[in-house]
Amino acid sequence: MKFILIFLFSFLFACNTSSVNSAYKDYYKYQQLYISSILDNNKKQEIKALKNLIECGKYLNFDVKEYENKYKRLYQKPKVIKKSKKEDITPNNRPKKNYIKIISSNPFIITLPANKVKHFILKKYINVFDIPNAVISKPFSKKIKSIKIKTAQFNKITVRVVIYSKKIKYKIENKKLIIYLTDNKKQKMKTLVMPKAFRQKIIVIDPGHGGKDSGGIGIGHRMEKIAVLKIAKYLYNDLKKMGYIVYLTRHGDYFIPLRDRTHFANTHHADLFISIHCNITPDHSLSTKGVTTYFLSPTRDKRSISVAKIENKGVKGLNYLDQNVILGFLNHDRIIASQKFAIDVQAGVLYSLRKKYKDVIDRGVRPAPFWVLVGTQMPAILIETGFLTNPLEAKRLFDPTYEQYLAKGIAMGIYNYFRKNP
Structure with a gap:
């Protein structure tokens, strides 16, 4: 019985070379496994997939040299990684486990390492809280009821929370800092009335670039990463008011690898994913302008490829072999659905912007x-909202009014997509 189990286990994780047809089916299966391992950054799974791809490929007389070279490189890496221990690098004066936890709500709640907080006020309306012996995993920036809140690592052992509001109340209770926010602005926003079935749809918004990756830099040293984050936050608020479940891949100016953005959407079981960007012309032509919406698909269009090359600079470890394998296995139904989504968003953005800006x-x-x-x-x-190399659009993309019209247009496109494709 034990021998049978061992045989079955080895059969499940090896290429079936009993016939050409079986080997070809396994080759296809291991290519899919290889793709998912690349996207999930799962090196163990990638090594396993490559090993079986090579075995199947050799049996089928395919050229597997690229797979063999990558297998050799990956197989040697784990031994080097195990030697370094990040914990040893941590300074003695920096807390190792006292990570604070933020609960984004009203009241605004932060779990603390201890019941100690220093509070002071700057310029009569900026409330500052310093939390000692604490570490935050990443900076946090958000608006709750029109009140701006920021948290960051002030120094090695202090987390600083800044709240831009004249009137707040707070208390510390059971290692929790509870801040009661007062909304000083009363805004009435028009929202689309949605069928109840749409309201639990999950949408992930990805503001492009961030942190060390500024994205395109246009006229007046305007950075893409700043404009797209503002647009994304307006869109986030609009969609939340409409009743959707919404997530941002980043809330502040910090870098996230491209693969992690996609992984974030998958782990949150998103129904739609929208990446927001600004365009630039390689030759910095001042006349080029306009809005474009892209969906993932192989193409020979030179203009699309040139834009993609600019935005793909943040990808590391995705070589020519990986790119061709992935593009060759794109799901046809998802390409069609993404194209429909792109058409609705492009139409919504143009309709919204042209209410005020007729020349879009x-x-x-x-x-x-x-x-x-x-x-x-x-x-x-992926939506390219305008050109930072165009004098007019560079100015507009940093104008709150224009950003809000853009966001409302994207929200309208999302609404129309769900209405047509429930």
Whole structure:
């Protein structure tokens, strides 16, 4: 019985070379496993997939040299990684486990390492809380009821929380800092009335670039990463008011690898994924302008490929072999769904913007190999909201009014997509 189990286990994880047809089926299966391992950054699974791809490929007389070279490189890496211990590098004066936890709500709640907090006020309306012996995993920036809140690592042993509001109340209770927020602005926003079935849809918004990756830099040293985060936050608020479940891949100015953005959407079981960007012209032409929405698909269109090359700079470890394998296995149904989504968003943005800005140019819906969209398990698009190299659009993309009209147009496109594809 034990021998049978061992045989079955080895059969499940090896290429079936009993016939050409069986080997070809396994080759296809291990290519899919290889793709998922690349996107999930799972080195063990990638090594296993490569090993079986090589075995199946050799049996089928395929050229597997690229797979063999990558297998050799990966197989040697784990031994080097085990030697370094990050814990040993941590300074003695920096807390190792006292991570604070933020509960984004009203009241705004932070779990503390101890019941000690220093509070003071700057310029009559900036409330500052310093939390000692604490570490935050990443900076946090958000608006709750129009009140701006920021948290960051002030120094090695202090987390600082800044709240921009004249009137707040707070208390410390059972290692929790509870801050009661007062909304000083009363805004009435028009929202689309949605069918109840739409309200639990999950949407992930990805503000492109961030941190060390500024994205495109246009006229007046305007950075793409700043404009897209503002647009994404307006969109986030609009969609939340409409009743959707919404997530941002980043809330502040910090860097996230492209693969992690896609993984975030998959782990949150998103129904839609939208990546927001600004465009630039390689030759910094001042006349080029307009809005374009892209969906992931192989293409020979030179304009789409040139834009994709700019946005794909943040990808590391995705070589020519990986790119071709992934593009060759794109799901046809998801490409069609993403194209429909792109068409609705492009139409919504143009309709919204042209209410106030009559000269907005429609650059259409296009296929392109954007790697931030690779691996998404839901319809996914990337919108280039305008050109930072165009004097007029560079100015508009940093104008709150224009940003809000853009966000409302994207929200309208999302609403229309669900209405047509329930």
